[in-house]
Amino acid sequence: QKEVEQNSGPLSVPEGAIASLNCTYSDRGSQSFFWYRQYSGKSPELIMFIYSNGDKEDGRFTAQLNKASQYVSLLIRDSQPSDSATYLCAVNVEDDKIIFGKGTRLHILP
Amino acid sequence: GAVVSQHPSWVICKSGTSVKIECRSLDFQATTMFWYRQFPKQSLMLMATSNEGSKATYEQGVEKDKFLINHASLTLSTLTVTSAHPEDSSFYICSASRMKADSQPQHFGDGTRLSIL
Numbered sequence: 001q002k003e004v005e006q007n008s009g010p011l012s013v014p015e016g017a018i019a020s021l022n023c024t025y026s027d028r029g030s031q032s033f034f035w036y037r038q039y040s041g042k043s044p045e046l047i048m049f050i051y052s053n054g055d056k057e058d059g060r061f062t063a064q065l066n067k068a069s070q071y072v073s074l075l076i077r078d079s080q081p082s083d084s085a086t087y088l089c090a091v092n093v094e095d096d097k098i099i100f101g102k103g104t105r106l107h108i109l110p
Numbered sequence: 111g112a113v114v115s116q117h118p119s120w121v122i123c124k125s126g127t128s129v130k131i132e133c134r135s136l137d138f139q140a141t142t143m144f145w146y147r148q149f150p151k152q153s154l155m156l157m158a159t160s161n162e163g164s165k166a167t168y169e170q171g172v173e174k175d176k177f178l179i180n181h182a183s184l185t186l187s188t189l190t191v192t193s194a195h196p197e198d199s200s201f202y203i204c205s206a207s208r209m210k211a212d213s214q215p216q217h218f219g220d221g222t223r224l225s226i227l
Contacts, residue, residue: 034215043116043203043221044154088153090216096142096207098216102153 002027002093006101014109019076021104023089026070032092033065035074037085038103044088048074079108113137114206116219123194124227130190131222133204139184140206144216145177148201160187194226 003026013019021035032051036044048063050056050072056063062075072091076083086103093099113136121129133143141162146154158179159167166179176198178190187206191198201223205216 032215036218041223043218046215046217049215096214096216097144097156097159099156100153 002091002099004089004091004099004101006087006089006104008102009105010107011104012107012109013079015079015081017079019079019083019106019108021074021076021087021089021106023072023074023091023101024070025072025089025091027091027093028067028070030091030093032098033063033072034090034098035061035063035072036088036090036100037083038088039085047087076106081108081110084108114204114217114219116204116222118222119220120223120225122225122227125195126193127226128190128192129194129224130188131202131204131224133187133189133206133219135185135206135217138206138208140187140208141184143181143187143204143206145179145187145189146203146205148203148221154203157189162187191224194224196226199224199226 005024034049035047037047038044050063050065060077064073084107086105088103089101090098115134117132143160145157148154157172160179160181162181168174181187203221205218207214207216
């Protein structure tokens with residue numbers, strides 16, 4: 001059974017601080033990794049994707065990938081109240097098919 | 111960026127009704143689209159992979175005769191929930207990837223909230 005594991009939270013972070021979200025996956029053959037943000041009652045929105053080991057930065061967001069440890073993370077710098085949402089980690093398992101973790105609820109404290 | 115349109119946003123109907131949900135890729139061609147279902151406070155569960163010009167591939171436990179999928183063109187996939195019952199009430203979301211782009215991210219429609227009375 002291929003799985004993606006995330007801490008469900010909630011993770012509470014003060015405004016302006018760095019939020020760190022983590023994800024592990026079971027399928028060593030996975031090559032593509034995605035972070036989606038989902039507000040309550042809305043559909044997921046793509047935040048970042050990463051294919052290679054190391055860091056990938058986009059604005060306030062940094063995705064980190066370590067394939068040897070089967071670990072993906074998302075850092076959000078200068079956290080804002082609007083960042084409060086559920087963050088879904090997703091991993092490809094075959095062709096274009098991806099599986100999702102259960103998500104981490106992030107709460108930015110004003 | 112890629113835009114996926116899903117319609118309708120909300121459906122409320124009586125038990126036994128069949129409901130059709132449309133998913134369109136507006137600015138790119140999608141040979142593959144995906145249908146997910148999400149129950150409250152749970153993650154997205156893949157129901158089926160919709161393939162243009164061929165039969166959909168259903169995940170284990172998903173009844174293909176209950177959830178009919180048609181992918182008639184490179185920009186349109188439809189999901190029909192046949193004879194819907196209250197337990198089918200859920201948030202249904204489609205997604206699509208760009209054609210011939212391995213490992214490209216999936217872009218999601220806005221979802222359809224289905225409530226069966």
